[in-house]
Amino acid sequence: MSTIVVGYVPKPEGRAALQRAAEEARMRGARLVVINSNRGGRSMDSDDAIMYEQELDEVRRRLSDDGVEHEVRQLVRGQEPAEDLIAVAEETDADFIVIGLRRRSPVGKLVLGSNAQRILLDAHCPVFAVKAAED
Amino acid sequence: MSTIVVGYVPKPEGRAALQRAAEEARMRGARLVVINSNRGGRSMDSDDAIMYEQELDEVRRRLSDDGVEHEVRQLVRGQEPAEDLIAVAEETDADFIVIGLRRRSPVGKLVLGSNAQRILLDAHCPVFAVKAAED
Numbered sequence: 001m002s003t004i005v006v007g008y009v010p011k012p013e014g015r016a017a018l019q020r021a022a023e024e025a026r027m028r029g030a031r032l033v034v035i036n037s038n039r040g041g042r043s044m045d046s047d048d049a050i051m052y053e054q055e056l057d058e059v060r061r062r063l064s065d066d067g068v069e070h071e072v073r074q075l076v077r078g079q080e081p082a083e084d085l086i087a088v089a090e091e092t093d094a095d096f097i098v099i100g101l102r103r104r105s106p107v108g109k110l111v112l113g114s115n116a117q118r119i120l121l122d123a124h125c126p127v128f129a130v131k132a133a134e135d
Numbered sequence: 136m137s138t139i140v141v142g143y144v145p146k147p148e149g150r151a152a153l154q155r156a157a158e159e160a161r162m163r164g165a166r167l168v169v170i171n172s173n174r175g176g177r178s179m180d181s182d183d184a185i186m187y188e189q190e191l192d193e194v195r196r197r198l199s200d201d202g203v204e205h206e207v208r209q210l211v212r213g214q215e216p217a218e219d220l221i222a223v224a225e226e227t228d229a230d231f232i233v234i235g236l237r238r239r240s241p242v243g244k245l246v247l248g249s250n251a252q253r254i255l256l257d258a259h260c261p262v263f264a265v266k267a268a269e270d
Binding site for chain 1: 246247
């Protein structure tokens with residue numbers, strides 16, 4: 001059984017990535033590993049932590065309903081998301097990584113952030129880059 | 136029937152992109168549109184043109200053998216490959232675009248060239264980025 005790794009954040013680009021990754025996993029009969037990576041520390045307070053937990057519960061529920069074998073990992077270990085995603089993709093010998101490209105509000109133009117660039121260049125597997133719908 | 140668009144150049148990254156795109160098309164029962172884009176002009180002489188033509192013949196033969204419905208378009212119309220790929224993806228309402236990321240010889244480090252960046256940011260559909268195997 002192959003594995004797809006997806007980077008998830010509770011934002012439009014994270015939801016778009018997760019939705020596509022779930023569709024790909026279902027079509028291939030692959031296992032989905034959802035990574036929610038936070039550096040932690042001052043960038044995340046307890047309200048954020050509760051919101052993340054609720055969103056991740058909802059993610060788990062939807063994947064179960066869709067019959068997608070999955071695992072949700074919330075990583076708060078002081079690393080950039082790119083490092084966490086690449087490490088998990090190697091550990092699980094992932095077929096590919098799904099990432100969402102974010103839009104820079106308010107203009108809505110897409111940006112290739114440092115995490116996206118790093119994943120594209122440093123991951124050993126292919127990278128499937130999706131976009132959130134425009135507002 | 137959905138469509139997958141792939142950018143092809145007769146180089147390791149182009150072959151890696153084509154191979155993966157053909158696998159994805161076969162698995163999904165999708166149609167594959169192979170784009171070989173050249174600006175033309177002084178950057179391409181007649182030897183190059185003959186080599187490209189031979190490689191594309193080989194591409195057509197292999198896709199037929201694999202039972203993948205396909206179309207090969209050789210575009211020489213003074214545009215950057217990114218522009219051609221994005222235009223064809225829109226015209227065919229492609230499900231996604233497959234691109235190969237190139238390695239900068241002799242160090243073998245991957246680079247995100249201007250065409251790759253532009254396709255990632257400007258294409259309306261997702262982009263599947265694959266890498267050539269290391270030498």
